[in-house]
Amino acid sequence: MLIDLRSDTVTQPTPAMREAMFSAPLGDDVLGDDPTVNALEAKAASLFGMEAALFCASGTMTNQLAIRTHTRPGDDVICDYLSHVYQYEGGGISVNALASVSLAHGERGKLTPSLIRDYIYSPTDSHKPLSRLVVLENTVNKGGGCYYTVPEIAAIKKVCDENGLILHLDGARLFNALVETGEPTGAYGQLFDSISICLSKGLGCPVGSLLLGKADFIRQARRFRKLMGGGWRQAGFLAAAGIYALDHQVDRLKQDHSRARKIGAMLEHLPEVEEILPIDTNIVIFRLPETILAADYVEKLATKGIRGISFGKHLVRFVTHHDFTDEMVVEMEKILNRDFYDFID
Ligand SMILES: *Cc1c(COP(=O)(O)O)cnc(C)c1O
Secondary structure, three states: OOEEOOOOOOOOOOHHHHHHHHOOOOOOHHHOOOHHHHHHHHHHHHHOOOOEEEEEOOHHHHHHHHHHHHOOOOEEEEEEOOOHHHHOOOOHHHHHHOOEEEEEOOEOOEOOHHHHHHOOOOOOOOOOOEEEEEEEEOOEOOOOOEOOOHHHHHHHHHHHHHOOOEEEEEEOOHHHHHHHHOOOOHHHHHHOOEEEEEOOOOOOOOOOEEEEEOHHHHHHHHHHHHHOOOOOOOOHHHHHHHHHHHHHOOOOHHHHHHHHHHHHHHHOOOOOOOEEOOOOOOEEEEEOOOOOOHHHHHHHHHHOOEEOEEOOOOEEEEEOOOOOOHHHHHHHHHHHHHHHHHHOO
């Protein structure tokens, strides 16, 4: 049994999802007539109370399209230092949008109204870039899966409104936040100018992300998607997986969260684990002592049948997901209990 916790992107589509994919009606999406893509886009937009949506190949693409569409060259994007748009998108903010970035250092990667205010430049100061866009991430990957609540976001939205700033959400794991808070999806459409959600993470689809926003914004983003070579034809195969996941695989995210907490309880007993970040959703991040490199530790774990990733010099990350079962939780506990002295030789 291989226990693969490197990411929630490692899942395989279930038989029922495959069935939905292979029986989906298809058309040419670049020409606008793939009925399954159109249905997914309409479904996601209405779920979040947004006017329109755009189905794309990845969350990097939906984030980058949002940033490209919202900004002009020389504009400044405010985000946290830990955010995916800065850390994991190949420097795309500067390449795709010719924009600069102000990096705030929030608690576990979360921005606050006062942190954002610190980075807003005066539009009359010609030395400065023009503050244009704020990007939040929910849940925060590098923050160990912590999440914002709607009132926290509303306070941030107020600062954005007061200063003419646009607000984008990198909601790659937004559904993980929502099943924890119980907040309605509709509230999000009111708070953000645009939202990116991933179907290929906890929702268990093979490929795909959605960008949501106003109709005019989505029209422009669609244009940039084509420019980047991201127009696709019978993409309904993939969109069908997304529709299936939204209908059947959202509520089960709670199981991923409870299994993540079980992993946390196992790690507490291990002598080499110095600190575990609070486990709020499906991400577990823990710290090893200075004497153990995360890369070495992860390599050793893999030889025991557990895969995680190194998330910093001494940090290791596990992410629970659709294909991580209760049997694997039991097996993982056995492996960690039996072998943990090996890890610190
Ligand atoms: C995974 C992820 C994305 C998008 O990643 P892709 O691999 O490009 O789909 C964006 N933001 C966060 C926080 C993520 O974890």
